[in-house]
Amino acid sequence: MDRKLKVVILGRDDALWLSANVLWRAFQQAGLEITVIELPSLLRAGDVYPTLKQQEAYHTLIGIEEAPMMRASQATFSLAQRFANFSRNRPPFMHAYSTYGRDIARVPFHHYWLKARAQGAKAEYEDFSVNAAAAKAGRFFIPGEAVDGFANCDYVYHLGAQGYCHVLKTVATQRRINHRPGRLADVVRDAQDGRITALKLMSGETVEGDFFIDASGQESLLLGAALGVKTESWQQWFPCDRLLTTYAPPLSPLPPFSQISAFRSGWVGLFPLRDRTAVQAAFTSHELSAEQALEAAHMVTNMRLNPDAIISPLFPGGRQAYWHKNCVAIGEAGVVFDPIDSVRMHANILGLSHLISLFPVSRESMLESAEYNRNVGAAYERIRDYQMCHYLLNQRNSQPMWDYARAVQPPELLKYKLELFAARGNVVQYDDETFEDDDWAAMWLGHGLFPKAYDPLVDQMSDAEAIQHFQRMLGFIRANVEPMKPMEAYLGMAPAAV
Template sequence: MTRRGEVKTIVIVGGGTAGWMAAAALARYAGRGRAIRLIESDEIGTVGVGEATIPQIRLFNEGLGIPEEAFVRETLGSFKLGIEFVDWWKPGQRYFHGFGAVGQRLGLLPFHQYWLRYRAGGGRHGLWHFAPNFRAAAGNRFGRPIERPGAPSGVHHAYHFDASLYARMLRSYAEGRGVRRTEGKVAAVDLGGEDGFVEAVRLESGERVAGELFIDCTGFRGLLIEQTLRSGYEDWSHWLPCDRALAVPSERVAPLTPYTRSTAREAGWQWRIPLQHRTGNGMVYCSAFLDDEKAAETLLASLDGAALASPRPLRFTAGKRRAAWKKNCVAIGLAGGFLEPLESTSIHLIQSAIARLLAYFPDAAFDAADIAEYNAQTDIEWEAVRDFIILHYHLNARPGSEFWRHCREMVLPERLAQKIALFGASARITRHNLELFDDPSWLQVMWGQGLRPRAYHPLADGISDRELEEFIALAGQHAQRVVSEMPDHADYIAATCAAPIDERRAAAG
């Protein structure tokens, strides 16, 4: 059977953050002349461990026309300048992965090549002295920096927020633009007899919902992409052995920090995400090295506010579907795979999958070339994020732990091994295939995890000692000026996007 014509009906199976992000974006960009259905059941819970993001989410919200202040207020959110990593390289050591620039380029070279020459000559200022995001985070400052011609601030930001409130906000947005929500559970899936395409889902109520394009947002179950279409799963647990997580909210404490914190533990790590009404906490760990009871004890003993609930468990296998798009079904969110939220990429991977779907939006023929390119780009993105996460684990000098020794001694993916070797030789950093994390991210994590290059780029010797001194001094002054213009983070929220106190109390309770 040859399928012809346009995609007239899009069926999204599953809600939560992934489902409603997909519904909102499809309604905004592909809703004209099409019916969009979303099927979800209030009886099926959603996974809500990811409440921190990276700056790209600003583009998603801006595309929908959602003002930043309204978004932060309605999701009880706060601002995020980066992630503080505690004890990851070795106990007692901290470093910061900020979203913004570290210094400014000069000619052909990035700032850090000149900084390495400065450091080799006895320079006293560390790398993060020149990073406005770090200096603002260290002072609990946040605000819109003044952007001056020829001297950009270099500051980028993201958010911490309540993912369930974000899904609710997007549901209102999508339904206001014609998306039809149906409450119910899927009891069966109808496939085409000749080509095996999904033709419809049948609900327990007896309703049959047909469509041309199906979006699987059913979480780890992968109801359509795996249970029905058997896409297959690529297991990455030999590189990322953590397979369990616990999540628990705690009372909000002051100050309201504009960054996420990740603290290395015996066999994994703990997150801390500050919101307006509470703090989100969790533990990601490897069950082969740490039992559930000890993980819960460690998590609860290290909260900086009283726990507001019992830890909620989650089990997973790091990896992704072998084909995120198969036939006429696209898996988005946890249905497509799972990478632990060490670098807050969970929601971004939803966002990028939606953007990619829009770029390769099909007609009813579902051309194989479009599907192949979508899957190829998905593989590239997921593998690059995977490698960036592995980097944190592999470059460690933590003593006395079998888990961390295992991470140090693992055989790395070839591309990651090349990146580490390249930086170790002369601090060069190379991006491939428009991978997500840019040079400043790799720089901060590799340096923060203790990787020291043997040399700097030879062209960094192309300026005089006096010019180098002036360049380095100006970079430090620039970072200080940018930060000095920012107010306190909590004060900024209070003045621009604070949720009413009663809403914060209700959400915290």
């Protein structure tokens, strides 16, 4: 790497401070010069960052201690996300952050479950997940030796957004990362090649740099506004075009899972925090006004919602390039996801992980951008495809928004993936996947996509032997879940009053 490379990060909130800490941690010994320009925060009291399971490992990587971070952000743990009301006939289901059952004779467990279900077995697929069983029982656990031999278990966070960003900013300040608050006045570009050379601030200051990170959120002040990189809309697959955010009183006891509940014109998400319950409602403005959306969220949750809700536009889509010239977009400056699977923070991680591995070694060429765009673009599309299935597979018939979502043609890669699973229960995994086989299978089965056939290798085992395997798995899960404690015990909080 060119040791004189000057990096300027323009942005706010999670994308800004994660970028600053990740670059410092990765390249502090290389002498990288980092300047952070902090735009005014857009966060409100009710905002939450739900994460995926990769977040914990990333905190360790960048030197964030879990316990103090969670206290400062009023955070809770989560073992699963519960989906309700996506069908008028099927019960809610848990998407657990763990594997389901165990492979038998090297055949994925869900094939054995499919055969047993066809023969009348009553156990639900989620009954074979330690995480799902614990979540349904209101219990939490830190994965360890007790379950490691049986399943891969993990947990995620619900992070109070303001407190979490304060933690990230404090860590960056302690690392003496060059930082100044400001507002962007102009972007200076080279007259010959169009690269960004400096940022002019409203204060009159000019900040020069060689490489720029756009962490400005959906405004995309550098990659989008200044460099003119267009967005490819995904709106045809995601009918909700507005997002309501507010909060309600805290739940007691704290449930170790989040919940997504569909209703006629969208869905409502509940994300428990220690001091409040964050509420998100994605809906279509073609059917609801802001006032009607707040009323619908109240009806779905049956909770006392803060009336000062914020309504934001929601237009999922990704840039045609995520790294153009000498600028890379991190977070929503590059890609906006539907919030249904809590992937916002993971999008930051994906972009930064690929940036670290392909960080430019020269200010002149930056040939790494082509590989970065290929890898990151594919990863974002695989996430998009996973999320799309919640809409495609809904069974809320005779409701315009959901009827439309069910009728839309998916992209070819997802279409084949769905067809193969529907035919024989196989899960196709492409390069750059975020969600694993168990995630896809649990989501599809939960939404009622039951394959017409299962792997014929399952028939090599007698029904009696398969039943014994099932009984041992269920017994193991029951024995491990029964002694687990409520989540408050792990958070150092007083137990809920009975």
